[in-house]
Structures are given as C-alpha cells and as structure tokens.
Amino acid sequence: MSQADFGLIGLAVMGQNLVLNVESRGFTVSVYNRTTATTDEFVAKHPGKNLIGTQSLEEFVGSLKRPRKIQIMVKAGGPVDAVIEQLIPLLDQDDIIIDGGNSLYTDTERRDAWLAGQGLRFIGAGVSGGEEGARKGPSIMPGGPASTWEVMKPIFESIAAKVDGEPCVIHIGPGGAGHYVKMIHNGIEYGDMQLICEAYNIFKHAGFTTEEMAAIFNEWNEGDLQSYLIQITGKALEQKDPEPGQPIVELIVDKAGQKGTGQWTLLNAAENAVVISTINAAVEARILSSQKAQRVAASQELHGPTVAISTAKAELVKKVHDALYASKIVSYAQGLDLIKTMGEKKSWGLDLGRIASIWRGGCIIRARFLNRIxxxxxxxxxxxxxxxDPFFKKVLSDTQQNWREVVALASLNGIPVPAFSASLGYYDSYRAERLPANLLQAQRDFFGAHTYERLDKPAGEFFHTDWPEVIE
Ligand SMILES: NC(=O)c1ccc[n+]([C@@H]2O[C@H](COP(=O)([O-])OP(=O)(O)OC[C@H]3O[C@@H](n4cnc5c(N)ncnc54)[C@H](OP(=O)(O)O)[C@@H]3O)[C@@H](O)[C@H]2O)c1
Structure with a gap:
C-alpha cells in the first residue's frame, strides 16, 4: 500500500539523520539503500518509528503516496545520476526528486533539464549542518521551480533549524541556484575555518598553552565572534587524548583534507572575475598543508626570523580578535559578492538578506554575525x-589598526597568515582610489599595444603610445 509521505535513498550518515528528522515531524518515511543490509539495520535500530524499509527501488517507489517525494542522499557525482536513471522508469508524471547531496550546481542544472524532459519535477537542495544538523534541523538551500518548492515547503520547513521562529530554509531560486549557494556557503566555511586556525597559530607561536587558547575561544564565543565554529574550536582545544593525556589537537597531523566544494568556489569566482582572495587563501592553505613531506624538508632549507613576540598576552588576544573579526567581514563580503554576481548573471532573483538569514541556524557557519548581514x-x-554597510564600515574602521598590527607581527615573525593578509589586501585595494594599474596598462600597451584610457580624457577613449624600442 502506498502510505509513505516521503522517501529517502542513501542511508549513510546524512540520509539516516534526515530520515529520523522527517519522521520526528509526523511524516511516514520510506527508505532504500543500495546495500540493503544497511536498510535492515537502520529500521531495526529504530523500532516504533514510522519507517518503511524497502529492499528494491520498485518496492520503495510503490510505498510512496503520489506525487512521490523522493530525496536522494548518495555520494555526489556519478552515483546521483545512476540512482536517477534507475528511478525514471518507475516514476509517474509530476513525481518529485530532490537531490540533497553536495552536487555541483552545473550537474543540478543538467539534471533539472533532463528530468523536466521526462515529465518529472526536480529540486537541487544544498543541506548544511553535518550529522547533527541533519538530525535536529539543518539549513536547507533548495533550488528549482517555485511551484515544486511549494509542494515541498511543508516538509522542508518542518525539518529545518529554526531561528527566532523562522525556519532556516527558503526557496533560493530556480535551477541550480540552491546548490550554487550551498557551494559558496562551503567556500565561506573554508574562509572562517582558516581564519580561526591563523588566530590559533599566532597564539601558539606567542607561547599560549592549549588550555589558554581554549579559554580565549570560549570567551570569544560570548561576543561579536559568537559562532558554531568558534564554539567547536574552544571545545576541540579542551579535548584531551585519554592515552598520553595531552590535548588531542596537538597530536593531530597538520594535513588538511577537502572534498572539492572550496575548489569549485574558486573556479567559479575566476570564471566570473570576482575576487574571493580570503576564500582562495583558505583553500590554498589546505593544499599547502597537505604537502607535509615537502614542508618538513623545506623547513631545514628555507630560513625565517626567530619568533619573538613581546606583546602582552591580553593585548595580543584583543588584537587577534580584531584581526579575525575584520578578516571575517571581508571573507563574507567576497562570498556574497560572488553570489550577487552569479545571481545577476543567471537572473536567479537571489535575496542576499534572506540567504544570510537561513545560515543563522543549522549550518556550520551559523553565527550571531549573520543577523547583522x-x-x-x-x-x-x-x-x-x-x-x-554602516555597521560593518564602522567595525572595519574600529578594528583596522589591530588588524594591521597582527598582519605585521605575523609577517615579522615568519608566521603564515595567508587569509588574514589576503583580507587586509582586499580591504586596502577595494578602498584605494588609485591603484598601480596605470603602470600595468602602460606595460600592456608597451609589449602588446593593448591601449589605455587617460585620466585627462573622457572614459571609453583609448590611446596608444609609441614606446621606445628595447635593446637587450
Ligand atoms: N557528511 C556530511 O557531513 C555532509 C554534510 C552535508 C552534505 N553532505 C552530502 O550529502 C551526501 C551524502 O553524504 P553522506 O556523508 O551521508 O554519504 P556519502 O559517504 O557521501 O555516500 C554514501 C551513500 O551513497 C550511496 N552510494 C554510493 N554510490 C552509490 C551508487 N552508485 N548507487 C547508489 N547508492 C550509492 C551509498 O550506498 P551503499 O551503502 O550501498 O554504499 C551510501 O548510502 C553527499 O553528497 C555529501 O557530500 C554530507
């Protein structure tokens, strides 16, 4: 009998938790997983819940009320296409497929057109918040036709995180808009994480103990920087390994992993000629960190200054706080600029204020700061x-002296702060009435007759100089 309100395919960590979340809101959920033993274990682990475990896609599809609402939570890429291909012959007109994984937005656009051609409806929804968010309430970024969103709205709004009573989900826009915004969200997450790590690295070089650093992040979590990532940083620094009794963080190998959304963000920014230098620095910092063997060898060959930080601890904490706060504002300014640029290019009708509002809860970058955005x-x-914006303009003005001092101190002591300095470089470049691009234009005209505009002539008039011949 067709009795389930919602179906989910892919019972890994995200899928299982989303199913439990949907079920807890009063919906009956049908589940299917390629490895059927996982389905059996999952259903057996949750007796008394309104779950229907199915052994085949035919059984799964047959168990759903029409129009069927099927969310796919499998590994991004080929597996999503493989599942869709198997589903298509089993579905009826107007059934809805939702891809809730971290799919590349261009794949979502392709699938949107493919499924529309089959008379099926498709939503590409970014889901943020990891395992805990999926279970208790994620931030959801759905893209696709507004009419399909209206059908999915009651379920999505009921399972999403809530902030001030507002669900952390809105219809982002058509086509790939949802997965696109999720991708940039992840890029911003990379920026936030790297900036926090740079603050930690300065403290470490300045001789703070791990306990002292944990206390700093815990205290920061009560102020302007309050956020999930600051909170978990404090907790991570507090955590001791049971064996040697040392802070676990100091035992973890300094090689960062990544799954690709940061790199996708960089590629998209380059394609759209948008500067996201802080996010760029964050992605590149992960790449350089992963080249551990080269770094260990280079540490014996390439020398820097001896670290000597004499700033009083309390003063340094305040300065680093300000550097982090200012850099974070720049990082968000860049990410939002990219979303705005792409939204305009694709005519997605994006609302940046509402997008920031659904990041206030459920997701990894949730923060008090997002209210201000x-x-x-x-x-x-x-x-x-x-x-x-007047609020952020004032923060940048109030923090910039400390921000500059931190970047200078790090530089003089040979402590890498690529994201702090990229942020400051962006701020100084963006506010510069005159940049040295006049000389650059002269160089381009010199070697390639690319022409230039003149300050003393109307814009749009182009000039070329007969530069002297270079004798080598
Ligand atoms: N983990 C997170 O914190 C997180 C957060 C946000 C978004 N996401 C995204 O959410 C999605 C699910 O993530 P996850 O970590 O829960 O799982 P995952 O490790 O990305 O994927 C595992 C799931 O995919 C299924 N699968 C793989 N290849 C398949 C194929 N060819 N056909 C059918 N099923 C296939 C697996 O089935 P078997 O059991 O049969 O192998 C399993 O159910 C991904 O797109 C991920 O990027 C993850």
Missing part, C-alpha cells in the same frame, strides 16, 4: 559590497 541587506537590498 541580514539587517544590512534588509535595509539596503542594493548594497554593492557588505563592507559599505
């Missing part, structure tokens, strides 16, 4: 750059 775009939807 929402306010900034609510009071000025046409805001050109987040740094120009």
């Amino acid at each position: 929402t306010d900034a775009y609510r009071s000025n939807p046409a805001l050109v750059n987040l740094m120009l």
Whole structure:
C-alpha cells in the first residue's frame, strides 16, 4: 500500500539523520539503500518509528503516496545520476526528486533539464549542518521551480533549524541556484575555518598553552565572534587524548583534507572575475598543508626570523580578535559578492538578506554575525559590497589598526597568515582610489599595444603610445 509521505535513498550518515528528522515531524518515511543490509539495520535500530524499509527501488517507489517525494542522499557525482536513471522508469508524471547531496550546481542544472524532459519535477537542495544538523534541523538551500518548492515547503520547513521562529530554509531560486549557494556557503566555511586556525597559530607561536587558547575561544564565543565554529574550536582545544593525556589537537597531523566544494568556489569566482582572495587563501592553505613531506624538508632549507613576540598576552588576544573579526567581514563580503554576481548573471532573483538569514541556524557557519548581514541587506537590498554597510564600515574602521598590527607581527615573525593578509589586501585595494594599474596598462600597451584610457580624457577613449624600442 502506498502510505509513505516521503522517501529517502542513501542511508549513510546524512540520509539516516534526515530520515529520523522527517519522521520526528509526523511524516511516514520510506527508505532504500543500495546495500540493503544497511536498510535492515537502520529500521531495526529504530523500532516504533514510522519507517518503511524497502529492499528494491520498485518496492520503495510503490510505498510512496503520489506525487512521490523522493530525496536522494548518495555520494555526489556519478552515483546521483545512476540512482536517477534507475528511478525514471518507475516514476509517474509530476513525481518529485530532490537531490540533497553536495552536487555541483552545473550537474543540478543538467539534471533539472533532463528530468523536466521526462515529465518529472526536480529540486537541487544544498543541506548544511553535518550529522547533527541533519538530525535536529539543518539549513536547507533548495533550488528549482517555485511551484515544486511549494509542494515541498511543508516538509522542508518542518525539518529545518529554526531561528527566532523562522525556519532556516527558503526557496533560493530556480535551477541550480540552491546548490550554487550551498557551494559558496562551503567556500565561506573554508574562509572562517582558516581564519580561526591563523588566530590559533599566532597564539601558539606567542607561547599560549592549549588550555589558554581554549579559554580565549570560549570567551570569544560570548561576543561579536559568537559562532558554531568558534564554539567547536574552544571545545576541540579542551579535548584531551585519554592515552598520553595531552590535548588531542596537538597530536593531530597538520594535513588538511577537502572534498572539492572550496575548489569549485574558486573556479567559479575566476570564471566570473570576482575576487574571493580570503576564500582562495583558505583553500590554498589546505593544499599547502597537505604537502607535509615537502614542508618538513623545506623547513631545514628555507630560513625565517626567530619568533619573538613581546606583546602582552591580553593585548595580543584583543588584537587577534580584531584581526579575525575584520578578516571575517571581508571573507563574507567576497562570498556574497560572488553570489550577487552569479545571481545577476543567471537572473536567479537571489535575496542576499534572506540567504544570510537561513545560515543563522543549522549550518556550520551559523553565527550571531549573520543577523547583522541580514539587517544590512534588509535595509539596503542594493548594497554593492557588505563592507559599505554602516555597521560593518564602522567595525572595519574600529578594528583596522589591530588588524594591521597582527598582519605585521605575523609577517615579522615568519608566521603564515595567508587569509588574514589576503583580507587586509582586499580591504586596502577595494578602498584605494588609485591603484598601480596605470603602470600595468602602460606595460600592456608597451609589449602588446593593448591601449589605455587617460585620466585627462573622457572614459571609453583609448590611446596608444609609441614606446621606445628595447635593446637587450
Ligand atoms: N557528511 C556530511 O557531513 C555532509 C554534510 C552535508 C552534505 N553532505 C552530502 O550529502 C551526501 C551524502 O553524504 P553522506 O556523508 O551521508 O554519504 P556519502 O559517504 O557521501 O555516500 C554514501 C551513500 O551513497 C550511496 N552510494 C554510493 N554510490 C552509490 C551508487 N552508485 N548507487 C547508489 N547508492 C550509492 C551509498 O550506498 P551503499 O551503502 O550501498 O554504499 C551510501 O548510502 C553527499 O553528497 C555529501 O557530500 C554530507
């Protein structure tokens, strides 16, 4: 009998937790997993819940009320296409497939067109919050036709995280808009994480103990920097390994992993000529960290200054706080600029204030700070750059002396702070009335007759100089 309100395919960590979340809101959920033993174990582990375990896709599809609502939570890429291909012959007109994995937005656009051609409806939804978010309430970024969103809205709104009573889900836009915004969300997450790690690295070089650093992050979590990532950083630093009794963080190998959404963000920014230097630095920092063997060898060959930080601890904490806060604002300004640029290019009709508002709960970048971003775009939807909002402008002005001192101190002591310095470089470049690109244009005209505009002539008029011949 067709009795399930919702179906989910892919019972790994995200799928299982999402199913439990949906079920807990009063829906009956049918589940299917390629390895059917996983389905049996999952259903057996949750007796008394409104779950229907199925052994084949035919049985799964047959168990769902129409129009069927089927969420796929399998490994991104080929597996999503493989599952869709198997589903298509089993479905009826107007059934809905939701891809809730971390799919590349261009794949989502392709699948959207493919399924529309089959008379089926498709939603590409980014889901953030990891295992805990999936279970208790994630931030969800769905893209696809507005009419399909309306059908899915009651389920999505009931399972999403809530902040001030508002669910952390909105219809982001058509086609690949949801997965696109999720991708940039992940890029911003990379930026936040790297900036926190740079603060930690400065403290470490300045001789703070792990306990002292944990206390700093715990305290920061009570103020302007309050966020899930600051909170878990404090907790991670507190954690001791039971064996040697040392902080676990100091035993972890300094090689960062990544699954690709950061690199996708960089490629997209390059294609759209948008500067996301902080996020760029964060992705590259992970890449350099992964080259551990080369770094160990180079540490014997390439020398830097002896670290000597004499700043009083309390003063250093305040300065690093300000550097982190200012850099974070820049990172979000860049990520939002990319979303805005792409949204305009694709005519997605994106609402940056509402997008920031659904990141306030459920997701990895949830933070008090996002309220300010929402306010900034609510009071000025046409805001050109987040740094120009009156609130953020004042924060950047108030923090910049400390920010500069931290970047200078790190540089003089040979402590790498690629994301702090990229942020400051962006701030200084963005606010520069005049950049040295005049000389660059001269160089381009010199070797390639690329022409240039002149300050003393109307814009749009191009000039070329007959530069002297170079004799080598
Ligand atoms: N983990 C997170 O914190 C997180 C957070 C946000 C988003 N996501 C995204 O959510 C999605 C699911 O993530 P996950 O970590 O739960 O699982 P995952 O490790 O990405 O994928 C494992 C699941 O995919 C299934 N699968 C793999 N290849 C398949 C194929 N060819 N045909 C059918 N099923 C196939 C597996 O089935 P078998 O059991 O049969 O192998 C299993 O159910 C991914 O796109 C991921 O990027 C993950």
